[in-house]
Amino acid sequence: MNVFDFALKMEADGEKYYREMAVETKYEELKVVLNGLADDEQRHYKILQKLQNRNGNSHFETDTALSKAENGFELGKKKTFMTKDKDSIVKLKAEQLDVYRAALRKEEESIQTYKKLKETAEQQTEKDILEKIGHEEERHAEVLDNIIQMLNNANEWVESAEFNHTKPY
Secondary structure, X not given: OOHHHHHHHHHHHHHHHHHHHHHHOOOHHXXXXXXXXXXXXXXXXXXHHHHHHHHOOOOOOOOHHHHHOOOOXXXXXXXXXXXXXXXXXXXXXXXXXXXXHHHHHHHHHHHHHHHHHHHHOOOHHHHHHHHHHHHHXXXXXXXXXXXXXXXXXXXXXXXXXXXOOOOOO
């Protein structure tokens, strides 16, 4: 498997993953975000395809590290939306915040995967491609993190004169 094959599979799996989550959720605004993430993954896929067609597969060697790399979006291997380790966030419920947190976790896994692959890539073109995709995934994580913070503020913020946050004179 070469860098293009791995990245294309990961982006296709990411799109499928987000589309399935969008179908399962009952919140319309969450469906919009998940479908938007799926659309981005689809756009990444098309960009990678164009790069692959322009550069050709032949001058990218097969990398055994890629066949061992973990694709966090691969639904066949991981049936659960979230990991079950003790550091994970609460198991997925029907709540929006849990879905956003789980999606953020998947994006963070993608970022780490692309960083590891970049470190092991031998050709500069491969490193550049992996870096660009990693930056796109970082943007997804940033959007999800902002949404989580906004939802947390709505749940935790207390607006009252008794709890005024202004500094005394």
